[in-house]
Amino acid sequence: MRIGGLASGIDTESIIKDLMKAEKIPLDKVTQKKQYFEWQLNDYRTANRDLKDFSTKLFDNMILSKNFNAKNVTVSDPNAVSINAKGNTENFSGTIEVKELAKNATLQSDKDNKILEKKPSSTKLSDLNASENDWSISISAPGSEETVNLTFTKDKTIGDVLKEINEKTGVRAFYDENTGRIGVSAKESGTKNAGVGKDIVISGTFADTVGLSGVDAINGANAEFTYNGLTLTRSSNTFELDGMEITLKAKTDKPVTFNATTDTDKVFDNIKGFVDDYNKMIEDLNKKIREPKYRNYQPLSTEQKADMKENEIKLWEEKAMSGTLRNNPEITSMLSAMRTALSAEVKTGNGEKISLSQIGITTSKNYLDHGKLVIDETKLKEAITKNPQDIQKLFGQDVKEGETDKTAGIARLLRKEVDATQGVIQKKAGKIGDSNKAFTLGRTLDDMNKQIDRFQDKMKMVESRYWKQFNAMENAIQRANAQSANLMNALGGGA
Numbered sequence: 001m002r003i004g005g006l007a008s009g010i011d012t013e014s015i016i017k018d019l020m021k022a023e024k025i026p027l028d029k030v031t032q033k034k035q036y037f038e039w040q041l042n043d044y045r046t047a048n049r050d051l052k053d054f055s056t057k058l059f060d061n062m063i064l065s066k067n068f069n070a071k072n073v074t075v076s077d078p079n080a081v082s083i084n085a086k087g088n089t090e091n092f093s094g095t096i097e098v099k100e101l102a103k104n105a106t107l108q109s110d111k112d113n114k115i116l117e118k119k120p121s122s123t124k125l126s127d128l129n130a131s132e133n134d135w136s137i138s139i140s141a142p143g144s145e146e147t148v149n150l151t152f153t154k155d156k157t158i159g160d161v162l163k164e165i166n167e168k169t170g171v172r173a174f175y176d177e178n179t180g181r182i183g184v185s186a187k188e189s190g191t192k193n194a195g196v197g198k199d200i201v202i203s204g205t206f207a208d209t210v211g212l213s214g215v216d217a218i219n220g221a222n223a224e225f226t227y228n229g230l231t232l233t234r235s236s237n238t239f240e241l242d243g244m245e246i247t248l249k250a251k252t253d254k255p256v257t258f259n260a261t262t263d264t265d266k267v268f269d270n271i272k273g274f275v276d277d278y279n280k281m282i283e284d285l286n287k288k289i290r291e292p293k294y295r296n297y298q299p300l301s302t303e304q305k306a307d308m309k310e311n312e313i314k315l316w317e318e319k320a321m322s323g324t325l326r327n328n329p330e331i332t333s334m335l336s337a338m339r340t341a342l343s344a345e346v347k348t349g350n351g352e353k354i355s356l357s358q359i360g361i362t363t364s365k366n367y368l369d370h371g372k373l374v375i376d377e378t379k380l381k382e383a384i385t386k387n388p389q390d391i392q393k394l395f396g397q398d399v400k401e402g403e404t405d406k407t408a409g410i411a412r413l414l415r416k417e418v419d420a421t422q423g424v425i426q427k428k429a430g431k432i433g434d435s436n437k438a439f440t441l442g443r444t445l446d447d448m449n450k451q452i453d454r455f456q457d458k459m460k461m462v463e464s465r466y467w468k469q470f471n472a473m474e475n476a477i478q479r480a481n482a483q484s485a486n487l488m489n490a491l492g493g494g495a
Contacts, residue, residue: 044429105199190235293323
């Protein structure tokens with residue numbers, strides 16, 4: 001604690017505080033500049049997150065063709081057959097007649113084991129035969145290329161054995177307390193023997209003891225059906241065929257008809273989502289690059305905030321934070337390149353060209369919208385109904401190396417510009433978790449931190465010097481006062 005002015009009566013502390021305010025002006029300027037760069041860094045990263053989100057949506061919703069292949073499928077007998085389109089790009093129709101459903105092979109133990117009437121969880125293998133130390137079972141079933149061999153120690157329970165069989169083999173086994181038998185069914189439907197031999201074959205000491213060895217299994221069956229006049233078989237009742245996922249539910253005595261047409265509403269909603277995302281992104285980015293910069297509103301110091309009300313601080317900082325990305329060259333250039341990409345004409349497979357304007361998507365005529373897209377819903381839905389494949393190419397067509405007769409889809413062109421800008425911004429502003437040394441603004445902030453540390457050390461030295469100077473003055477005044485008092489005493493002034 002320092003106390004000055006005892007001899008001179010001068011408020012030394014206030015004078016030094018005022019002197020230090022003047023000395024601190026360069027430090028305040030650096031601190032303000034650092035705060036501004038931190039705001040700018042945050043705005044860069046926010047913009048980059050928005051760009052990344054948009055790029056991801058472009059890939060997921062506009063480049064992956066499944067969104068453009070949405071179909072409405074109608075089936076004359078949905079209780080017998082269900083159909084989902086799984087990649088068939090064109091509308092289709094046909095017939096299916098189900099002759100046989102796929103079934104799972106099954107097997108049941110051939111003897112009642114009274115000892116098994118106890119709960120499987122408490123019956124040990126040693127309870128079945130105390131003389132056996134090692135127990136085994138071998139199982140062959142549909143879906144398994146090789147026979148699975150398992151071994152158990154005698155302290156294992158029946159429940160343990162059944163659990164391991166279910167986990168490690170191609171069958172599911174359970175114990176029925178009413179019959180005292182073990183039931184087994186193949187996990188996969190269909191037959192691997194086509195009527196010759198057994199689908200499920202079980203052997204081993206455990207199988208011998210509980211009556212599973214040598215039992216004739218009820219073989220599984222493959223699904224048999226006629227698809228558009230072609231007789232086919234499948235091991236499962238659910239399978240993919242000709243770009244469809246088909247599930248057979250029941251036998252039919254006549255063909256079931258089906259018809260698939262483009263789900264216009266779903267494709268429309270997908271494209272509208274793209275337009276909404278694009279418009280939102282360019283609106284946000286245009287606000288940032290056109291945001292006014294208030295040069296008279298610098299970041300506030302701690303001392304300045306202490307003299308202001310909370311609302312005053314908020315209003316001040318809104319202006320101080322404004323314009324951090326004003327006229328940013330990377331974002332400005334990207335927005336211009338994206339508008340150019342939106343006007344591209346994409347060649348389709350038949351040699352014709354298609355553009356956004358042809359399907360009812362145009363640029364707003366209001367200059368204040370800064371290039372937002374506008375949809376003519378009627379025209380777009382008509383285009384979707386007429387040729388969804390060409391619309392998919394318009395957005396997602398890929399151009400491989402060496403192909404000179406094709407144009408990349410608009411979504412790919414936009415994504416290329418967005419990703420390139422992301423890379424440039426990341427070099428400047430990095431991403432969360434990056435070391436400051438990894439990007440330009442981070443290195444600048446590190447330099448400023450070092451500069452601030454040097455200034456603060458200098459401020460301590462200057463303040464110490466001021467105190468020394470004032471203390472020296474106080475000491476000099478004290479000595480002068482003492483000399484004056486002594487002189488007056490000597491001259492009789494004190495009488």
